[in-house]
Amino acid sequence: MKRLQQLAQHDAAFLLLFIFLVALSLRGPVTGLPPLLDRISTDLNLSSSQSGLLTSLPLLAFGFFAPVASWLTRHFRIERILAAGVFLIATGMIIRTLGSISTLYSGALFIGAGIAIGNVLLPSLLKREFPNYVVQLTAIYVLMMSVGGFLMSSLAVPLSLYAEQPDVSLPMSGWSFALACQSLLILLPLVVWFSGKITQGQIPQTSLIDISSSVWRSITAWQVASFLAVNSLINYVVVAWVPAILIHHGYTDSTAGLYQGYLQLAGAIPSLILAPFINRLGSHRRLCLCATGLTFLSLSGFLFIPSWSGFWSVSFGFGISMGFILGLSFVSLRTNSPKQAASLSGMAQLMGYTLAAIGPVLIGALYDWQHSWNAPLYIMIGISLVWMGLGWLASPQQNNASTQ
Template sequence: MSAGASTISDRAADTRVTTARRVLLIAGILLVAANLRGALTSVGPLLETIRRSEGLSAGQAGLLSALPLLTFAVFSPQVPRLARRVGMERLTWCALLALAVGIVLRSVPLSGMLWLGTILLGLSIAVGNVLLPALLKRDFPDRVAPMTSLYSVTMGVVGAVVSGLAVPLAGVLPGGWRTALGSLAGLALIAFAIWAPQALGRQARPVMERVSTTRTPWRSALAWQVTAYMGLQSFGFYIVLSWFPAIMNDNGISEENSGWLLLLLQVLGVTMSAAIPLVANKMRDQRLLATGGSLLSLAGYVGMLIAPEFAVLWAIIVGLASGICFVLALLFFTLRAADSYGAAALSGMAQSIGYLFATTGPVLFGALHDWTHSWSLPLIVLMVAVSVQAAMGLGAGRNLTVH
């Protein structure tokens, strides 16, 4: 074989290896994304069952739903610092294993394990929440929008399917709700295995490139607007995730049908998550989308208050709106950042403060219901929050970069 032919053959082999690595990277990213929602969405449809089983009050049940958000708030600012030391790939790999352990512990019928497992899985999910935008900014700088669409759709699909199947599985599996929740550890272990080549492979390139001169986004008004939008969106989303089935139950809809309505809501959110990044990437800025999605949520909450009998309609409206707002919050981490370091720093800040605020949502919602024995005041509080979110969207949606 001639030298020229050998060189061409070597280049073709290198191209195949590079393509295989890229495909494996994308598969790994999507499997990581698949584990960022299901462990949380599976709780809402089973919350009343867990309450009865564990003897929890409505406020305690709200705290159980909010606990992962609290761990996000506490741990998210530490994730970029840890990633700079050990590498984004290795930290993500460790988090996947910790997630599987946390899911199993949450399902163990021993005192305190429900709470300990929930904390551990919350810490693990925080890593993926912060690092996935940074990974996309670094490895797919020209494909941020379609990759954000892919990973947000994956999160949404898995979260929706898990929430829809939670009650039926709890009814047929031995061990009931514990086995239904614990079975999600299998998905985390699959992701752990697929991500292994990223964690154990080449570490030659920088852990997290830094181009921007800004040390921290905490002094940026734009960063605070992104954070507020993230927090208010999460405040509403996790309230709906935790309490929508209970609201439907109190309006005459069975527990199982309420779970399917929550599934519908999330499926519609996934639909919007697939389309919005591609649309947003072609717009001059995202102010119209950010504010419009928030006002659509407001319309759904008003409907739940004044005409709860049209539950399917409000599930559709809130589902579409939540998809718009959720994926925009994710997209802002990359669109408003200059590089992967900036994306991780902005993501860590927004998720820390945002989730700290969002933590109060399910707890406050449940406590207000306990106090008033009605869903009216809790829904009014939710309407006020989403109105402020609409205003924050006007700032976060501007075509600017955090400096």
């Protein structure tokens, strides 16, 4: 019996390692590209709209492949689907190092499909295998996502600069070399998977996402879903364009990439603070005003006090992540059943990824038209005010509030 317990603990440790390494690859492949966009655009002669599409394509794939990932769980084990998702991410990252606009777009689609699988299935795997430690492990899982985003964002430009040194001879451009180096991080969960030490669970009999038409007729559901959707819009627009905004204000591309890394790293802090205590902190509206207000302040700071951009990056990462965690909690607090919560989550995901995919392209087109980041920032500040109002409406007035 003791030997069986030791084997179970050993298997659980390898499964946890696999989960955390998968989480490490769910944010960086998207956030690690924007610091290189200026170099890529110059090298390939891209417009701002074309550059924005590079960050929007993965988001479109998120929305398209999320229900596909749920459907696959009816026929395959979750661990195998996750391994396939990581393989898709790695394939996409390798494809986009080939140095053309077509391979960049193709790689983005592969990456988006793989990340969609991870986004849908990792939380389910945690609940299935570690039901007594979901909150703690989710906090670490979100932290790993932020660490992956920080590493790829902050190292992108230094790796590109290294490849461009006169004494370094490589058969690829500097930005291609940086993207190739990023792909090495994605190979880690595959190494753990192919070690053969992960015990696979049973095939679930039901789909993870069940979108009910009744949720779409609920005012409360629209408030919660809109709050999460606007959160995604603001987050992905800023992730896509904050390096270009900082470069416009006189920062070097290395510093701009580092500050975006700060933004990603700061996003891990609220998950560790709020996740264990979300049901004990009293007024959700007060917390929501804090998150949305901090985001509004940060966007205003990028526009009016750009010399403090390092601080604004940290405060934005904290505020937008805090809002995301609160929004996820509202999905549970304002629904009556797991099925209804899944329906609301699916509704928010569809709306959020659509807005997040369109946003960077439209903001890039506005910059092309105005040749200034002032108008885009004013619009984002206005959207953050709308988000603040949605947060007030979406927040439950009491902990047992449910969808009307």
